[in-house]
Amino acid sequence: MKYLVIIQADNSPELLERLLRVCRHRGFLVQKMNAETTENEKSLHVTLTVCSERPVSLLSKQLEKIFGITQVAALGQEKAIKASA
């Protein structure tokens, strides 16, 4: 499955490494990537196209835990199948 993941983060020198490490380790292959800083280098906006056999929620929930990442949106995400808080 192919997914589009959009990430907003407070920028830091190693943020892209953190992001890409989690993608690789959790089993998602990056096919396309765009990253740019905004607001005087203070924040970072990243768009990733990734593919994996695994559901994208496994990735997005891990990305949300990275300190510095403020927002994660994933397209192609499977529908929520249950109520959760």
Add this chain to the structure above:
Amino acid sequence: MNGAHFIVQALKQKNISQVFGYPGGAIMPLYDALYDGGLDHLLCRHEQGAAMAAIGYARATGKVGVCIATSGPGATNLITGLADALLDSIPIVAITGQVSSNLIGTDAFQEVDVLGLSLACTKHSFMVQSPEQLGPIIEQAFMIARSGRPGPVLIDIPKDIQLAEMPELSSLQVLATKNKLRFPINASLIRQVRETIKLASKPLLYVGGGVGMANATQELRNFIQYTYIPSVCTLKGIGVIAHDSEYFMGMVGMHGSKAANFAIQECDLLIAVGARFDDRVTGKLDEFASNAKVIHLDIDAAEIDKLRLADLAITDNLKEVLPAIEVETFISAWQKRILTMKKEFANRYDHPGEAIYAPAMLRQLAEMKPADTVICSDVGQHQMWVAQHMFVDRPENHISSSGLGTMGFGIPAAVGAQVARPDDTVIVVSGDGSFMMNVQELGTIKRKKLPIKILLIDNQRLGMVRQWQKLFFDGRYSETILTDNPDFVTLASAFDIPGETIVIKSQLQGALTRLLESKGAYLLHVSISEEENVWPLVPPGAANDQMMESLQ
């Protein structure tokens, strides 16, 4: 005041009184500040020992453990400890020296990219880039280590920043962190959980380390007292439920009890509390509790649906969730079934012959130990025997490297636990393989005169690997025979630790008494047969009800 003094003051302001570490070039300014800075520092004899002592300290108390190392090899030696803390969600803060800012990236002496190394083995990590960042980063590091699902945080501090002039520390600037909005627990979800529990005829609690870390042991015990739902626990969940609780079946999984593993397969509702469906628990995942609905309660949203889809999940604080889901149950047939299994599959401690039977010895020690004793374990067969046959009053009293399974963990973890709780008895159970992996920490025990009781179970093998070679590799004992071990009692005596060796059952009572009553550290070296295995065992790839119980 320079950066190094600032760090010491900041740690004191965070109520840190004890740190573990090892000095070196790039961390010298900090060690100079520690010299008369008013913090207790314990010199470990390897940075890995310092990290694991910090883990033992944190696990025995629930406080944040702090360890310090120099750049390069000092920092790389910490890595295994950080990974251990990450997999077991233990709050520690590691401070490493780094070469001066102008030298970073030049392959300077003892320079390694510690921030890069830390990415896969910490919850978060920082490199301080200017003196002004020091205060906010320390503040943030402790917040991150403790909050949510706890974990290790690393702060890498270049030498020039340790030496930079700093303003006096008045009070640490509280950092403008975006506080997460706190929502009340979703009431309709709570209602659904209560309804599901009420309707279940065979509910089962599967309790993990998250309960102790959420400080919700009492809430969980109350929940059990109210609902009488039968329960099993994980390796990290040991101590949460009182060991003599009526419907409690002990540990579940690869070396779990028979009753626990059968109950998992039979239940129609599995309530996972602070647990994460680890492969050592589930066996063949598709067949794990395959007839059960799942309610998953865990603070980490990334654990929900990671391995097992949950029918209902709540990621709020267990301290608040557990009281809210107490509900009356009508499950007497199930309770009867559990009691029957507990009786039928109870551990047996009768054992023929004179040779010492480790499970029976550990049971005996558990019964003899004073209240509130901390048991630290190393990794291997003895670790599983401790989990199966010993028992503790609370989760802080069972310290075992669970997620990472780090051999060499026991002795340094016991150092940290004993320093944290000087008035409690600390026992470390080790094996002849694990013991040698951080044997240098006997030097730390000597230095601080720690009265740690060491029980070394010696089968002259890497026993757990040997067991697998016997069972799954045609008895080809590749590199697991340790008949050339050192004389352990002599080795300990070189560190002023007295000890003795025992080989037969009749020596046990006296030797265990001498171990427990020893004023200082003591080594009880116990020789056992290499043929002993850990049973039951769920073989790799099998479902939990397909346990092997003997070599036949």
